[in-house]
Amino acid sequence: MTQFGKGCHLHLIDGSAFIFRAYHALPPLTRKSDGMPIGAVSGFCNMLQKYVEDNAGPDAPTHVAVIFDKGSHTFRNDLYDQYKANREAMPEDLRPQIPLTREATIAFNIACKETEGYEADDIIATLACQAREAGGRVTIISSDKDLMQLVGDGVEMFDAMKNRRIDREGVMEKFGVAPDRVVDVQALAGDSVDNVPGAPGIGIKTAALLINEYGSLEELLDRAEEIKQPKRRQTLIDKREQIELSKKLVQLDCNTPLDYTLDDLEVREPDPDTILGFLSKMEFRSLTKRIADSLGADAPVIAETAPQAAPEAAAAPEFPAIDPESYTWVKTAEDLAPFIAEAHERGWVAVDTETTGLNEMACDLVGVSLCTTAGKACYIPLAHRSAATDDLFGSDDLAEGQIPMQEALDLLKPLLEDPAVMKIGQNMKYDLKVLARYGINIAPFDDTMLMSYAMHGGLHGHGMDTLSERYLSHEPIPIKSLLGSGKSMITFDRVPVADAVKYAAEDADITLRLWQIFKPQLSPKKVTRVYEGLERPLVPVLAQMEMAGVEVDRATLSRMSSAFAQKMAALEAEIHELAGETFNVGSPKQLGEILFDKMSLPGGKKGKTGAYATGADVLEDLATEHDLPGRVLDWRQLSKLKSTYTDALQEHINKDTGRVHTSYVISGAVTGRLSSTDPNLQNIPIRSEEGRRIREAFVAPEGKTLVALDYSQIELRILAHMADIGSLKQAFRDGQDIHAMTASEMFNVPMEDMTPEIRRQAKAINFGVIYGISGFGLARNLRIPRGEAQGFIDRYFERFPGIRDYMDDTVAFAKEHLRVETLFGRVINTPEIAAKGPRAGFAKRAAINAPIQGTAADIIRRAMVRMPDAIDGLPAKMLLQVHDELLFEVETGAEDDLIKAAKSVMEGAAEPVVKLDVPLVVDAGMGRNWAEAH
DNA sequence: TGATTCACG
DNA sequence: GACGTACGTGAATCAG
Structure with missing residues (x-):
């Protein structure tokens, strides 16, 4: 073993630089047998191999190590919490490859070094300093400008990409100063990549000029008053602290504690079995062969897996049996x-x-x-x-x-x-x-x-x-x-x-x-984008919302409950009186028998189970015949409000927080919508006046306000865009009343003569279209004869032929691919579309609706994912999502700031992935409770 | 446990 | 030609 010293030559390879270069230079290769991404590992190994080949000559290193970063938190983060803060997250398919690059380095029998909490640059600096002091030479294999401060006195860099050595002159060329002043220039110029602030308005050129004139950064800052340019002078005086901090950030640490010495880095011959074993495990066929040749060993045989017939058929990894x-x-x-x-x-x-x-x-x-x-x-x-030994319930030990x-x-x-x-x-x-x-x-x-x-x-x-x-x-x-x-x-x-x-x-x-x-x-x-951009990032956002909860006033609910109970009792007595006997009003079966058998009212239809249907629509029709059905409808409404809302909601008030915490199910709806459970806060009443009052119980705490923001007509806007309906798109751009405009277009009524009745019908048609319209459904909804409804639909398609094309195209796509997609690429599988019989009708309408509802769902998801950053710094919390609405709690006084920030996120949520031809419009409301905020 | 009903978008 | 139909959810209730 050679003691490191004069005549020794240390090579330090910047491992992270190798990895990122390999990752970006190569297509996303995957290992054939199991689909594991290995593109970066492959590139990394090739670069190591090339390095070994290129450095076999007379100037071969005596010592070598590959240095990696480890951990993301370093002393620089303690100095400055924004350090490297705007760096992008590591790509998903790269992450699992990181440990493999360590394995690869070891397989090549090259020292592989990392130290928790230290950047590779500092370890490189420490080793370079030690080697220099020992009288040896150092070559840093990297082109990172942050390492250039180390050049000089036997230390050089080598840019493996451009195959170029970087010495003192190279550094002078890049920074305009000698290596020992590089940190001064960097401190002034800052670095957007690492988020080093520097001095605003000063770049490398100016910085070098100043350093050369004053000799050092400290001198420059002390004599900043002498600078002639007023703006530059002021910057240097005002930002002195920031510049000094920047210097600390760029200055590499030569005193990283290491649990090894230079002697441990001595060059070693690779062991053929180890390296070939690793390479064949990775299934790198050509590299395995090349290295086997260069080592004079036999290349191991790598099993040929059958080429994948279809991407979907990616072979499952081999697993041992599950054994509890x-x-x-x-x-x-x-x-x-x-x-x-x-x-x-x-x-x-x-x-x-x-x-x-x-x-x-x-x-x-x-x-x-x-x-x-x-x-x-x-x-x-x-x-x-x-x-427990003595009792049935176990002990508390x-x-x-x-x-x-x-x-x-x-x-x-x-x-x-x-x-x-x-x-x-x-x-x-x-x-x-x-x-x-x-x-x-x-x-x-x-x-x-x-x-x-x-x-x-x-x-x-x-x-x-x-x-x-x-x-x-x-x-x-x-x-x-x-x-x-x-x-x-x-x-x-x-x-x-x-x-x-x-x-x-x-x-x-x-x-x-x-x-x-x-x-x-x-x-x-x-679906990588959908998974990484819409599903996964929503998890922490929803977790925050759920943990925040919403304040619900128990006293208000309790009061309502009692009122409902009283009214119900009165109604129940009336109903029994009208029926001539007592029965369970809540039992559809008993009610049906009373209505259709005992009272012989018309329209009794039995369902699959042999029970009469007594739904709201049936009872509404019967209400013209008799008083009893109307009373039952009233009773049912109250019963619903009481049991599902005023009573159940109280049970959900958390003992510790005093608030109600729902749980959203991200994968709850096939279209991409969320669902809400325990309790469901997405179906709190609003349509009826009586139900709406339940929202008065959802309150803002003292000193805060509730703010509700909802997308206006988002699904119709998406339909107008997707089906490419010029007149609809124009109406949205002009901010027109879309239902009135539809009515005017369909029934040839000028806008100024529009009646609420005609508008109501057009509105029903607009919604019907989103749901995959049928004459029957529209007829039932509007309570008009089926033929008339069909006539409306025909006329609608005549005026907006693009809608029919969209529906036909969507169904055809679904039939061919057994799935449909949203504008953001969310996949909604529609296997039922191949079904025969009545189920085909369901599947068709679902396929028509899914891209529209799903795109709307994607848009609000994107808004939610971006929201925490957008409202960061505001005293506000996002609490609830109700499909096209977001509810916030904000400190009183900051409502307008919140609305401004949140609205802009919501209205721009489709971009930049999707550029809609129609504007997205968000309406805002605020109040002390949810009813007022709406 | 399944069917029915009804609250929401 | 008949059949059965608006799309997507969750909770409470009854009845078996």
Whole structure:
């Protein structure tokens, strides 16, 4: 072993630069056998190989290392929280390749070095300084200008791309100053890429001029008064602090603590088995062969997988059988360490949390399971109770074999928040919300439920059981088998830990397997953008909204409840009087028998089950014949309002927060809409005056205001755009009353003679079109004869022939592809379109409606994803989404600022991906409660 | 558990 | 020619 010193030559390779160059230079290659993205790894290996070949000559290095960044938080972030803040997130298909580039470096038998919390540049600086002091030469393989400050005294750079050495002269050329003054120039000029502020208005040229004139930055700042240009002088005086901070940011640290020395970096011969093993594992055929030749070894045979017939047919990875007995019960920190280490090494980990209930806002964490490799999963029990010896209900003592909660969380937090490790979950919103309450903010993450939703929306549900059975042919352990059901149901913390291990670890195992199947399919199925841009980023936004909740005034609801109960009792007595007997008014069956058998009213129609239909439309028709149906309608309305709203809503007021927290289901609707549950806050009454008053109970707290913003006619606007209806588009551009305009066009009535009745009919037709109009449906809606309704539709299509074309084209597309798409590329599968019989009609109308409803849903999703940044700094919170409306809570006084910011996000939400021919218009309202805000 | 009804966009 | 139909949701209730 040679002691590093005079005559030694150290090469330092900027690994991250290699990776990004490789990633961007190559098309997104995937490994044939499992679809794993490996383009960047391939490029990286080729660059390493080229490097090795090019440096075999007489000037070969004696020592070499590839240096990588590790962790995203460095001392520079502590100096300046905006450091590198506008850097784009790592592309999704690159992330899993990062650990493989480390593996590749090691396979080449080159020292692979990284230090947590330090940028590669600082490690390079430290090693270069050490080598220089030892009297050796250094070549930094990089073209990064941030490293140029190190050049000089035996240190040079080499731009592998341009095949060019960069020495003192090269640096002078670039910065106009000697290497030792480069940081001064950078401090002044700033750097938009790393978000180093610098001095506004001063670029590299000016900076070099000033430094050369004054000798150093410090001198310049001290003598700033002498500068002749007034603006420049003022900048340097005003921004002194910012410039000094910038210098600290660009100055590389030569004193990074390292747990190795230069001697450890000595050049080593590659081991043929190791490198060829790695390359064949990656399935790099030509590179494997080339390196085998150069090493004089036999190239291993790489199994030829059958070329993929269709992108959809990407072969599933080979998995070992799912075996609940194989999972690890993590009892101590030592048990946990290998799982955390492997997660770091691989760059991903599947995570699942177990809790005492399904309500994330009102349940406790019981355990966490992890899985890094299919078949290798663990469960970390945290709050299981021990089985009691003496009584039936178990004790409150903690069970044996658990790491203390806080200790385990402290171990998990760095992993779950590590930007270099992808966290994989099934319905991550749940885990995100649970762990947020324990101070852990999971990022970055993938969600198998949302991947399935993006690819398989309309085909089947996206719950884990469904996905496991469909894609893994495995039926997971039912939760019922652990918790039981009904009255005797227990909570998860009462489940014996040994049983919990099997169940919980299996969930993580299944989730990881699903991810490995789904992830490579996103791109061939062309839903990467939808998944990455619309589904996944919505998760933290919704989590915030749900955790914020909305204030609901219990007293108001309670008062309404009593009033409703009184009125109902009165109505019920009347109804019984009219019927001549007492019966359950809430029973459609009993009501039908009273109306049609006992009273022999006309129009009794029995449905599939043999019961009379007693829906609102039937009762409305009967109301002309008799008083009883009208009373029942009134009673039903009150009953609905009381049971679903004034009573149930009170149950949902959270004990801790005093607010109501709904839960949105991202994959709830096939069209891309959200759905809202527990409670559903997307169907709070508004249409009837009586129901509308329920919104008075949704209030702003003291000192705050509710602001509601809703898209005006968004679906009709989208229809006008998609079907390309010139007159409709023009009407929207002119801000006309669209229903009146439609009526005028259809019935040849001048706008000034428009009557509310004609307008109402046109409005019904406009909506009918969005739903896939039929004569029957319109007739029923407008209560006109079917022939007349058909006549309206015919005339509509005559005036707007593009609508008919749109409908025909959409159905034809659906028939051909068994799916339709929104303007943003969301896929809505429509397998039923191939059905025969009445189901075909349903499928057709659904196919016509889906792109319109779905595009509207995409637009508001985009607005929501952008909203947190747009209202950052305003004292406002986004609380609710109701399909085309967003509800905010804002400190009184800041309403106008909020409306301005939020409105502009909403109105511009389609751009830049989609340029609509019609403007999107958002109406705003505000008030102390939701009724006023509307 | 399924059907019915009705609240919303 | 007959059939059955507006699109998308969730919750409460009855009845089996």
